[in-house]
Amino acid sequence: MSDDGVTARSVWVLVCEDDEQLGARVADGLRSAGFHVDLTRNLGEAGEQCGARLYDCLIVDRGLPDGDGLDLVRRQRESGDRTPALLITARESATDRSESYAGGADDYLAKPFSLSELAARVLALSTLRKPQPTPVLTVGDLVVDRIRRRVRRSGILLTMTTREFCALELLASRAGTLVTPAEIAAFCSDNPGSTATVDEVITRIDRKLGDPQIIHTSAAGYLLHA
Template sequence: MRILLIEDEQSLAQAIKDHLMAQGEAVDWLPALADAEDTLRSTRYDIILLDLNLPDGNGITLLQNIRKRGDVTPCVILTAQDQISDRIKGLNAGADDYLVKPFDLGEMIARLAAVSRRYSGNPNPLMEIGNLEIDQANRLVFVSGRQIDLTAREWAVFDQLLRRPGAILSKRQLEDALYEFGAEIESNTVEVYISRLRKKIGPEPIRTVRGVGYRLEG
């Protein structure tokens, strides 16, 4: 997934970013609202992690603005404001979930996965595709009942396909899930990871649509 993290506390932001990247997610970190507004106009993200008390304003304003212009990117609020009324305000402004600081990084990952599943139209963390069984919450994949191990990057690509089964995802969309914003990528990186995935889960589930991209057979 490509995630936008908006957080002004550097130490916390760095730890969150490192943890998400270790899970194979691509993370862009911005410490202020103004930068975030600009970036969200030009780039599509799978999830926004939004702090509320930012140096140049309140995160709720940003959320209201992007919802007003029809942007439905899932948003999870990370904040030290623990009051229920703040939370109701955040949810009413269009947030999908609300994490109060301090939180466990593991809990944050679980919440992001739950929100992501909800947006994919399949809130059930357990999926079956052919002889594949996938536990999205725990990132486990079984082929004919046998568990296989995926690296973080392999999971990131596979997760993109899992969230929209049957839909064609462009190479560019899969690249976004793989790399940090602005990072250098090789031209054949997506093909390399698709090839590795096919070796592990078999060639059938992931189909190539020539000249367009890839599709997970539903």
């Protein structure tokens, strides 16, 4: 897929495919094209991942060990989640396609398929349907201005390095949700800034934000909560 020039550094994709060989091939192919990919094998795992992370696109097989992948899409739609969903399946009838679209799927790809075509469809779904980011993020008394790249707390302007601002921007955009060090490193990969580890960067941000502490650290990652 990388030969086709398809890249998507900021796109997070969930793949749910029970065929180990195909799942690995899809995940590896999408990663080589620049996507961030989580691979699951059944509806239970996929549901847990959807509850833990915000994805830009879902790729779901219809024939899974614990049910129809379309059921996952239906549940997402019923909960108000409009994350673009692409179904991959061996079912090719017009009835199956109609059922998939009626159930909330945005696209449909029959097996076997080209990885380059899959990547192109995922990129189109995730970028065309992706909402524009909120220009100003407000979490309690913390204000992160993405346009001017300024940070204020309780009205006081704080000085942040490029990497610190980038990490804080991600935390503020995902306020109330756990963000892993890998996610922060990937999000800030265009702004390496220094050789400092993510933990060191977060420590510096935390110090600059002052009290009361609003960044909470655990073994799994970081959570910003006012």
